[in-house]
Amino acid sequence: xxxxxxxxxxxxxxxxxxxxxxxxxxxxxxxxxxxxxxxxxxxxxxxxxxxxxxxxxxxxxxxxxxxxxxxxxxxxxxxxxxxxxxxxxxxxxxxxxxxxxxxxxxxxxxxxxxxxxxxxxxxxxxxxxxxxxxxxxxxxxxxxxxxxxxxxxxxxxxxxxxxxxxxxxxxxxxxxxxxxxxxxxxxxxxxxxxxxxxxxxxxxxxxxxxxxxxxxxxxxxxxxxxxxxxxxxxxxxxxxxxxxxxxxxxxxxxxxxxxxxxxxxxxxxxxxxxxxxxxxxxxxxxxxxxxxxxxxxxxxxxxxxxxxxxxxxxxxxxxxxxxxxxxxxxxxxxxxxxxxxxxxxxxxxxxxxxxxxxxxxxxxxxxxxxxxxxxxxxxxxxxxxxxxxxxxxxxxxxxxxxxxxxxxxxxxxxxxxxxxxxxxxxxxxxxxxxxxxxxxxxxxxxxxxxxx
Numbered sequence: 001x002x003x004x005x006x007x008x009x010x011x012x013x014x015x016x017x018x019x020x021x022x023x024x025x026x027x028x029x030x031x032x033x034x035x036x037x038x039x040x041x042x043x044x045x046x047x048x049x050x051x052x053x054x055x056x057x058x059x060x061x062x063x064x065x066x067x068x069x070x071x072x073x074x075x076x077x078x079x080x081x082x083x084x085x086x087x088x089x090x091x092x093x094x095x096x097x098x099x100x101x102x103x104x105x106x107x108x109x110x111x112x113x114x115x116x117x118x119x120x121x122x123x124x125x126x127x128x129x130x131x132x133x134x135x136x137x138x139x140x141x142x143x144x145x146x147x148x149x150x151x152x153x154x155x156x157x158x159x160x161x162x163x164x165x166x167x168x169x170x171x172x173x174x175x176x177x178x179x180x181x182x183x184x185x186x187x188x189x190x191x192x193x194x195x196x197x198x199x200x201x202x203x204x205x206x207x208x209x210x211x212x213x214x215x216x217x218x219x220x221x222x223x224x225x226x227x228x229x230x231x232x233x234x235x236x237x238x239x240x241x242x243x244x245x246x247x248x249x250x251x252x253x254x255x256x257x258x259x260x261x262x263x264x265x266x267x268x269x270x271x272x273x274x275x276x277x278x279x280x281x282x283x284x285x286x287x288x289x290x291x292x293x294x295x296x297x298x299x300x301x302x303x304x305x306x307x308x309x310x311x312x313x314x315x316x317x318x319x320x321x322x323x324x325x326x327x328x329x330x331x332x333x334x335x336x337x338x339x340x341x342x343x344x345x346x347x348x349x350x351x352x353x354x355x356x357x358x359x360x361x362x363x364x365x366x367x368x369x370x371x372x373x374x375x376x377x378x379x380x381x382x383x384x385x386x387x388x389x390x391x392x393x394x395x396x397x398x399x400x401x402x403x404x405x406x407x408x409x410x411x412x413x414x415x416x417x418x419x420x421x422x423x424x425x426x427x428x429x430x431x432x433x434x435x436x437x438x439x440x441x442x443x444x445x446x447x448x449x450x451x452x
Contacts, residue, residue: 005072005310006148006330010224012234014152015217019238021159022213022304024297026166026270026289027106029249032209033269034262037253040203045189045250047203048210052243055211057407058375059239060399061382062218063232068385070227073311074218075378080315082381086441089317091377092308093437094370099305100339101429102367103298104346107133109267110298113291117284130347136295137347141340144302147329148223155299158292165289169270170248172277177255185255190247201417205368208414210246212371214238216300219307306335318444366422369430372415379408 010018036044062074071077075095080088111132115123122128144151178185188194195203214235217224221231253262256273265272270290275283310332313322326333383405390397419427 004330005222005307005325005332007223007227008225009148010152010220010230012225012230014156015220015224015230015234016237016241017156017159018152018220018300018303019214019217019234020241021155021293021296022216022300023211023238023242024213024293024300025242025245025249026162026293027109027297028210028293029246030270030290030293031109031267032206033250033253034266036203036206036210036250037259037262039206040195040199042183042186042189042254043191043194043199043203044207044254045247046192046194047200047207048246048250049190049243050192050200051204051207052211052239052246054204054407054410055208055214055375056239056243057403058379058411059214059235061379061404061407062215063235064386064400064404065378065382066218066221066231067228070221070231071311072219072222072307073315074215074221074308075374076308076312077315078385079374079377079381082385083377085317087377089312089441090434090437091374092312093441094374094434095308096305097433097437098367098370099301099308100342101433103137103301103305103339104343106294106298106301107137107343107347110136110291110294113287113294116287117291133347134344137298137340137343140295140299141302141336141343144299144306145326145329145331145333145336147331148220151299151303155296158296162289162292162296165285166245166249166270169274169278169282169286170252173252173256173273176277177252181255182258183254185251189251189254201414202421204410204414205418205421208371208411209368211239211242212367213297213300213304214242215375216304219304222307302336302339305339306332309335309338316444316448318440319447366426366428366430366433369415369418369422370433372411372418373434376408376411376415379404379411383408 033044036047040047065078066074069077069081073092076088076092078088079091108129111129112123114132114136115128119128143154192200217231217234217238221227224230224234252273253269256276257265257269261272262269270286271283274286309318309322310325312318313320313335322332322335322338324334325331383401386400389400392400419431422430
């Protein structure tokens with residue numbers, strides 16, 4: 001049985017697509033646009049721009065730390081390397097928790113989209129929704145366990161199909177909406193100096209969610225050609241694409257939809273745009289793009305979860321069973337089976353307790369807390385690790401120290417700012433999800449001490 005992941009499997013193109021798919025552009029636009037417009041109004045593009053620049057600072061932290069030590073454990077490995085094993089454990093644990101909950105909560109809208117396309121009458125049938133969600137989860141898990149090459153091929157195919165549909169919507173929007181804009185265009189939409197401090201913080205809480213997921217590229221570094229350089233280049237181009245894409249889509253949303261339409265369509269913004277400019281049929285084509293985006297992000301969530309779990313087990317901070325690799329496919333099949341079984345269990349419970357669906361959907365907001373926690377720690381870890389580069393030249397000091405540190409501090413500010421804005425359920429998932437990591441941390445230390 002091999003103890004290393006399948007090296008040299010992914011090239012630069014596949015890595016870039018993985019980074020883009022991890023953020024799930026269509027899914028992010030679909031579920032988050034109405035919230036950010038409701039929060040920041042016509043300054044929504046400015047929120048996306050500023051938070052994109054903040055996230056770029058975290059991206060540079062990942063790029064530079066990956067050059068120092070390429071690891072599928074990413075934040076766990078690097079925070080452990082800089083700040084010690086305890087903080088590293090909780091950085092990795094936050095990623096594990098948010099991957100698990102987000103993956104399952106994404107399965108429910110994926111099932112709804114599937115039924116909307118093929119059998120709309122069953123959309124509100126909780127048992128059908130649960131069954132379709134379970135089938136999608138099983139399909140994606142089977143793809144991931146079969147190897148990183150098959151996983152990348154499926155991801156490339158889905159992302160390209162999604163991109164073609166979204167490109168058609170974007171082109172048609174710019175041909176129609178600018179002539180008669182609902183919101184008259186202004187360059188002030190992109191001006192961060194128009195914010196009040198409170199409005200900026202509230203908009204940032206939402207805008208951060210748009211960008212989550214690109215770091216899956218780094219979780220695949222041990223399976224990538226030239227592991228110290230290719231993942232970094234892929235992250236840079238993924239982030240560049242995502243910033244441009246999100247800015248364009250928020251812009252055409254403001255140009256083409258009234259505030260009332262944005263709130264009415266809520267989590268169906270792409271459907272609304274496509275239907276308004278291209279007709280009802282294209283509305284359903286847009287749903288296909290969202291479905292592909294959702295399935296794609298579930299795939300990347302499984303990759304992030306299992307690679308992080310694999311490395312933590314390989315290092316001995318979790319049970320070594322999760323470090324077992326399939327002898328043929330070189331995938332952490334035990335970890336994949338664990339996340340698949342956990343997902344099915346949560347879906348099964350939700351079919352008998354429908355309020356669980358609401359809890360899972362609301363918990364997406366709480367996951368922002370965990371996103372800020374592990375990304376913020378990584379940004380600060382990079383700045384501290386490269387602190388002696390302060391005098392190594394302007395570009396080096398900015399990309400290794402100043403920008404990552406500023407971004408890390410910002411992430412912690414947003415994390416702490418969000419706590420009093422959440423209800424008790426959201427805080428229980430956000431804070432409690434991290435805190436409960438103390439249990440496996442203590443149990444494993446006890447196991448290690450006893451020599452078992």
